[in-house]
Every structure is written in structure tokens, then in C-alpha cells.
Amino acid sequence: MTAARAGLLPPGAAAPQAPVRPGTRPRRHVFPGSPDQAAAARRFTRRALGGCPVTDDAVQCVAELCSNALQHTRSSGSTFTVIISCGPSSVRVAVADGGSDTTPEPAPPVEGSETGRGLALVARLAVRWGHHGGPAGRVVWCVLEWPAGAAQAPSPP
Numbered sequence: 001m002t003a004a005r006a007g008l009l010p011p012g013a014a015a016p017q018a019p020v021r022p023g024t025r026p027r028r029h030v031f032p033g034s035p036d037q038a039a040a041a042r043r044f045t046r047r048a049l050g051g052c053p054v055t056d057d058a059v060q061c062v063a064e065l066c067s068n069a070l071q072h073t074r075s076s077g078s079t080f081t082v083i084i085s086c087g088p089s090s091v092r093v094a095v096a097d098g099g100s101d102t103t104p105e106p107a108p109p110v111e112g113s114e115t116g117r118g119l120a121l122v123a124r125l126a127v128r129w130g131h132h133g134g135p136a137g138r139v140v141w142c143v144l145e146w147p148a149g150a151a152q153a154p155s156p157p
């Protein structure tokens with residue numbers, strides 16, 4: 001029984017969750033497509049990754065991917081989904097959106113411009129990134145790695 005069902009949490013409160021363990025099922029969460037939900041998605045990611053060595057970078061990637069889902073796709077006013085999976089020395093984060101006629105493409109750097117940097121940052125932090133889908137729904141994902149054995153993987157519950 002969950003903490004919420006057992007009456008330990010107020011209705012609607014998110015139950016605290018243990019970090020995702022390497023090799024287990026991906027952790028996913030659907031968020032309403034409103035701007036304040038980008039912060040909720042960052043918190044979800046941080047909780048899911050616990051003490052993983054690339055947590056900060058993964059949270060930054062999720063922030064950029066969620067911001068794009070909200071700005072550039074039909075997720076705005078609808079929903080987007082964050083999916084986190086974990087291997088022994090890597091993490092994959094993905095954001096599924098409502099689709100768009102545009103394609104995720106890092107813009108060439110423009111000096112002084114505040115926009116067009118999100119995917120370039122993701123490409124820099126991740127060992128690889130990509131997307132699939134199209135106007136009816138798309139997933140943008142990236143993989144972050146750390147040297148095997150160099151640090152602890154997310155701790156078990």
C-alpha cells in the first residue's frame with residue numbers, strides 16, 4: 001500500500017520515492033503542460049537519481065528538454081512525460097511531448113543571444129542524444145555517463 005493510500009500523506013501529495021536502481025524499470029511521470037511544471041520535473045529527476053554522480057547534469061538536461069516541450073510543442077496546455085532509466089554507469093533521461101511541426105535541432109551559436117542554447121547544452125553534457133516521433137508526439141532523449149567504478153551508482157532503497 002502506498003503512503004498516500006495508507007493516509008500518511010495529504011491527498012494529492014507526491015509520495016517520496018527511492019532512487020531508480022540500475023537495471024530496473026524506468027521511472028516515469030506525467031506532468032501537466034504548464035510552465036510551473038518544469039520545476040516539478042527537475043525535482044522528480046533529482047529524487048529519481050538520488051546520489052548518482054551525474055544527477056546535476058541530468059537535472060539540467062531535463063530542465064532544457066521540458067522547457068522545449070512547453071515552448072515548442074503541443075504539450076503546452078496538455079501534458080509531457082519525463083522518463084528516467086539507470087544503468088551501472090549511465091543514465092538516460094527522456095521527455096515525451098505532444099509533438100510539433102518543428103524538429104529538435106541545436107541552433108548555431110549567436111553571440112549575445114539568450115535563446116537557442118538548450119539543445120547545444122544537452123549535446124555538450126550528454127554522450128549522445130536524439131529524438132524520434134514527429135508532429136503527433138515526440139521523445140527527445142539523452143544519455144549521460146560516468147566512469148564505471150569511479151563513483152557510486154544510485155543507492156538502493
Ligand SMILES: Nc1ncnc2c1ncn2[C@@H]1O[C@H](COP(=O)(O)OP(=O)(O)O)[C@@H](O)[C@H]1O
Nearest residue numbers: 068072100102103104105115116117118119120
Ligand atoms: N521537443 C521539440 N519538438 C520540436 N522542436 C523542438 C523541440 N525542442 C527543440 N525544438 C526546436 O529546436 C530549436 C532549438 O532548441 P533549443 O536549443 O532548446 O533553443 P530554444 O528553445 O531557445 O529555441 C527550437 O527553437 C525548436 O525549433
Ligand SMILES: [Mg+2]
Nearest residue numbers: 067068118119
Ligand atoms: Mg530550448
